Amino acid sequence: MSTAGRRILDVGCGRGKYPGAIGIDRSRATQADVICDWALAYPFADSQFDEVRLIHVIEEVDDILATLAEVHRVARPGARVVIVTPHYTDHSSYCSPTHRWHLSSFSLWFFSDKPREYDYYAPAQFRERRVEVKLLRLWRWLGLEFLVNRFRWFRRFWEYYLCFVVRGKYITFELEVVK
Amino acid sequence: MARILDVGCGRNKYPGALGVDRNPATDADLLCDLSRAPYPFRDASFDEIRAVHVVEHVEDVIRFMEEMHRLLRPGGRLYLVTPHYTDAGSFRDPTHRWHLNSFSFYYFTQPREYGFYSPVRFREQRLRVRLLKLWRWLGLEWWVNHSRTFRKFWEHYLCFIIRGKEIHFWFEAVKGAA
Numbered sequence: 224m225s226t227a228g229r230r231i232l233d234v235g236c237g238r239g240k241y242p243g244a245i246g247i248d249r250s251r252a253t254q255a256d257v258i259c260d261w262a263l264a265y266p267f268a269d270s271q272f273d274e275v276r277l278i279h280v281i282e283e284v285d286d287i288l289a290t291l292a293e294v295h296r297v298a299r300p301g302a303r304v305v306i307v308t309p310h311y312t313d314h315s316s317y318c319s320p321t322h323r324w325h326l327s328s329f330s331l332w333f334f335s336d337k338p339r340e341y342d343y344y345a346p347a348q349f350r351e352r353r354v355e356v357k358l359l360r361l362w363r364w365l366g367l368e369f370l371v372n373r374f375r376w377f378r379r380f381w382e383y384y385l386c387f388v389v390r391g392k393y394i395t396f397e398l399e400v401v402k
Numbered sequence: 403m404a405r406i407l408d409v410g411c412g413r414n415k416y417p418g419a420l421g422v423d424r425n426p427a428t429d430a431d432l433l434c435d436l437s438r439a440p441y442p443f444r445d446a447s448f449d450e451i452r453a454v455h456v457v458e459h460v461e462d463v464i465r466f467m468e469e470m471h472r473l474l475r476p477g478g479r480l481y482l483v484t485p486h487y488t489d490a491g492s493f494r495d496p497t498h499r500w501h502l503n504s505f506s507f508y509y510f511t512q513p514r515e516y517g518f519y520s521p522v523r524f525r526e527q528r529l530r531v532r533l534l535k536l537w538r539w540l541g542l543e544w545w546v547n548h549s550r551t552f553r554k555f556w557e558h559y560l561c562f563i564i565r566g567k568e569i570h571f572w573f574e575a576v577k578g579a580a
Contacts, residue, residue: 288496324496330493330494330495331496332494333495333496383534383565387563388562388563
């Protein structure tokens with residue numbers, strides 16, 4: 224996809240900054256353009272970015288609600304937010320002692336604009352565009368990844384009954400900013 | 403009349419209870435951050451405290467339980483509900499800090515093993531584990547709740563397959579020289 228003319232923010236960019244993006248990170252040893260704490264306030268004005276990427280970041284922040292509120296602030300209305308995080312059944316969710324949160328493919332549902340049980344919890348700020356789960360190779364070969372991503376009801380069944388055996392790897396959330 | 407406190411009451415405050423929550427969009431009578439004890443009540447103010455789906459959100463579970471203990475009269479009852487750590491609901495909420503099991507409150511009820519962590523004591527009066535529908539239908543929930551040995555076996559060997567849902571605890575506050 225062309226990034227020409229689009230302003231992209233890569234939060235917690237590390238050493239694999241997204242091509243064409245402005246990177247922020249905590250450490251100078253990264254490819255960051257701006258050094259700041261990516262869990263707190265970003266040094267940008269409101270509604271600046273067409274896309275914000277948080278790749279393996281939200282599982283480490285102190286407060287996911289506060290971080291997503293900050294992402295919401297710097298993104299323009301309709302901007303795309305891409306979040307990748309380990310599934311709570313993947314070993315990588317427990318490999319890093321800095322992982323505070325263990326999440327599922329429904330963990331960001333709170334922020335979407337669909338009618339929800341807990342809409343008082345987090346006001347609708349994002350529209351959930353796409354959720355994609357990656358499973359371990361064996362299950363991918365057996366076609367289970369296809370089923371999980373093809374049918375929402377099957378994903379639910381997988382989350383409740385199967386996922387400690389048919390274990391997940393990563394979840395990719397694609398959200399649209401609603402302002 | 404019993405004095406009941408509903409901690410983290412949300413929008414389903416228990417009838418007749420005083421509700422506290424940190425979110426103004428709830429039925430709370432009083433707003434306060436439940437991770438910041440002490441709450442604005444005197445010692446032994448309540449006969450019963452209900453903490454339904456709250457303890458998994460607070461910053462410090464031990465401090466929270468100590469605060470529950472402080473607010474209860476001697477012999478007062480704490481009803482606590484939290485997801486079992488094998489329930490998908492335990493991971494669905496991005497504000498859940500803790501993933502607990504049916505033995506997680508041994509700190510307060512079995513002082514011999516873990517008593518040095520906290521001075522407060524509760525007596526576990528009753529405990530009920532709920533399992534997913536399929537396992538309930540197959541009678542496994544009954545076994546988990548009617549035999550402590552089976553519950554222990556379930557927690558150690560079975561619960562990643564036969565997954566739990568919620569755990570309901572009824573504790574009695576033990577105070578004084580008892």
